[in-house]
Amino acid sequence: MALMRSIALMLCLAAGALRAETAAPHLELQASRDFGYTLGSLIEHHLRLWLPDGAELVTPLLPSPGAVNDWLDLRTLRWEQESAHVVRIDVTYQVFKGIRDPETAVIPPLAIAYRVGGTNAEIHTPEWSFGLIPLIPPATPDDKVMLRGDAHERQFPAQSAFYRFVAFLSAAALGVLALASRFGLIPGLGRRRPFADACRRIARLRSASPGVRLDAGLRAVHEALAKTHGKPVFPAMLDAFFEARPVFAPLRAEFEAFFDASQRHFFEPGAEETDVSVHCQALEGFCRRCARLERSA
Amino acid sequence: MAFLKKLLPGTPALGLATLAFLGLAAYEGLAWSRFERDNRALAEPGRITLTDDTDRELVFAAARAQAARGNEQEALRLYNTVLREGTPEFRERVHYNIANLYLREAAPLWNAVGVLEYARVDTLVALAKESYRAALRLNPDAWDARYNLEYAHRITPPPKERAKSDFQGSKSSVFATMPSLPGGGP
Incomplete structure (x- = not known):
C-alpha cells in the first residue's frame, strides 16, 4: 500500500513537472x-x-x-x-x-x-x-598593411565551348555517316545491298543499246544474286535460296522468269524475242523490287 | 549485329537527330568564336570599345583598365553600369573592386595626414565599407574583401566630438574660471 502511494505521488509529481514545462x-x-x-x-x-x-x-x-x-x-x-x-x-x-x-x-x-x-x-x-x-596581425602598423588587390575579370569559357562544338559536330557527322550507309551511299560501309547496286548499274546503262543493256543487266542481277546468297545461284538452287532468304519468296515467279530470260539470252540466242527493250524494262523493274525487299530485310 | 540494328533509330529519327546535332554544333561553334574574340579583347582591355551590347565582363575589364591608368572616376562609372547585372559572383567582384577604389584613395590620406582630412577619409572609408559588406553578403567566403574591410575598420577615423552647444556654464565670465591670486598675497 505504501509502495502504491509512493508511485502515485511520483506520477503526480511527474505530471506536475510536465504541466509546468x-x-x-x-x-x-x-x-x-x-x-x-x-x-x-x-x-x-x-x-x-x-x-x-x-x-x-x-x-x-x-x-x-x-x-x-x-x-x-x-x-x-x-x-x-x-x-x-x-x-x-x-x-x-x-x-x-x-x-x-x-x-x-x-x-x-x-x-x-x-x-x-x-x-x-x-x-x-x-x-x-x-x-x-x-x-x-595586431602588431602591424596601419601604413604597413598591404591591401588585397582587385578582383580580375574571368576568361570566357572558349575551351569548353570548343569541346561541345567538336562533340556535337562529331555526333552530327556520325549521324550523316549512318544515314549515308543506310542509303548505300558509302561503298564498304553499312549493310550490303547487292540489288541496290545492280539497280544503279542498270540505270547507268540507259543510254546504251538495248542489247548491251540487257546483257549487262542480266549479269548485274546474277552477280547481285550471288553476292546475296554467298555463291552463284542457278535455277535448281532457287528453293535453297528462298529458304535461306525468305524475304524474296514473294517474287518467286519473277525469279523463275528471270532465269528463263537469262537462259534464252545467253544460251539460246535464236529464241530471244525481238523487242529487247521490253526485257530491259522488265529486268529493271524486277531489280528494283528485289532491292526494295532487300532494304526491308 | 541484330541487337545493334535494334538499337539504332529509324531513318526519320536518325535524320532529325542529325539535324539537331548540326544545329547544336552551329550554336556552340558561334559561341566558341565569340568567346575567342572576347578573350582576345580581355587581353587588351585598354582597347575595348564599349557599346550598349558589350558583355559585362568586358565592361568590368575596361573599368579595371581605367583604374589602373589612374582614372578612378571613369572606372567607378563603368563599374556602376554593371553593378546590378550578372551572377552573384560577378556582382561580388564589382562591389569588391569599387570598395578597393575608395579604400585605395582613403588609405594614403589617412596614413599621411590622419584626422586633418577627416571628412574626406571618413566618407571614402564609409563608402568602401558599404561596398565590402555588399560583396561579403554576396559571398561570405571572399577573404580578400574580409581582409580589406578589416583594414577599412582600422583606418576609420574616430567619431568627432559633438559640439557642446548645450553648455550651461554657471560662471558669468571666462575670467571667473581663472585661478585667483593665492590668498595671503601682498
Whole structure:
C-alpha cells in the first residue's frame, strides 16, 4: 500500500513537472562553436522553441533579415513546426565587426513572438558570446598593411565551348555517316545491298543499246544474286535460296522468269524475242523490287 | 549485329537527330568564336570599345583598365553600369573592386595626414565599407574583401566630438574660471 502511494505521488509529481514545462514556453539554443570567427563569418544558430498548449508562433512578427546592429546582420531566419509544441528556428547571422585584437563579441537577444490565449507574447533568445579574431596581425602598423588587390575579370569559357562544338559536330557527322550507309551511299560501309547496286548499274546503262543493256543487266542481277546468297545461284538452287532468304519468296515467279530470260539470252540466242527493250524494262523493274525487299530485310 | 540494328533509330529519327546535332554544333561553334574574340579583347582591355551590347565582363575589364591608368572616376562609372547585372559572383567582384577604389584613395590620406582630412577619409572609408559588406553578403567566403574591410575598420577615423552647444556654464565670465591670486598675497 505504501509502495502504491509512493508511485502515485511520483506520477503526480511527474505530471506536475510536465504541466509546468508545457505551461511556460522555453527556448534552447544550439551553435556549432563559439570561437574562431572573423569579420565576414556566418554564424548559425539552431533554436528549438517549446510552446504551451494553445500557443502558436506569430510568424509575421518574427525578426526579418537586415541589420541587427552596426556590426551584425541577420541574414536568414527559417522556421519549421517540428511537432505540436515544438518549433525549430534556424537563424544565420553575419559578423561585420572590425577589430584590432582578439575580443569577445555578444549577439544580442532576439525576440520571438508567439500568441497564446489571443494575446501576443515574446520570448527572447539568450545573449550569445563568441570569440572574434582579427585577420590583420595586431602588431602591424596601419601604413604597413598591404591591401588585397582587385578582383580580375574571368576568361570566357572558349575551351569548353570548343569541346561541345567538336562533340556535337562529331555526333552530327556520325549521324550523316549512318544515314549515308543506310542509303548505300558509302561503298564498304553499312549493310550490303547487292540489288541496290545492280539497280544503279542498270540505270547507268540507259543510254546504251538495248542489247548491251540487257546483257549487262542480266549479269548485274546474277552477280547481285550471288553476292546475296554467298555463291552463284542457278535455277535448281532457287528453293535453297528462298529458304535461306525468305524475304524474296514473294517474287518467286519473277525469279523463275528471270532465269528463263537469262537462259534464252545467253544460251539460246535464236529464241530471244525481238523487242529487247521490253526485257530491259522488265529486268529493271524486277531489280528494283528485289532491292526494295532487300532494304526491308 | 541484330541487337545493334535494334538499337539504332529509324531513318526519320536518325535524320532529325542529325539535324539537331548540326544545329547544336552551329550554336556552340558561334559561341566558341565569340568567346575567342572576347578573350582576345580581355587581353587588351585598354582597347575595348564599349557599346550598349558589350558583355559585362568586358565592361568590368575596361573599368579595371581605367583604374589602373589612374582614372578612378571613369572606372567607378563603368563599374556602376554593371553593378546590378550578372551572377552573384560577378556582382561580388564589382562591389569588391569599387570598395578597393575608395579604400585605395582613403588609405594614403589617412596614413599621411590622419584626422586633418577627416571628412574626406571618413566618407571614402564609409563608402568602401558599404561596398565590402555588399560583396561579403554576396559571398561570405571572399577573404580578400574580409581582409580589406578589416583594414577599412582600422583606418576609420574616430567619431568627432559633438559640439557642446548645450553648455550651461554657471560662471558669468571666462575670467571667473581663472585661478585667483593665492590668498595671503601682498
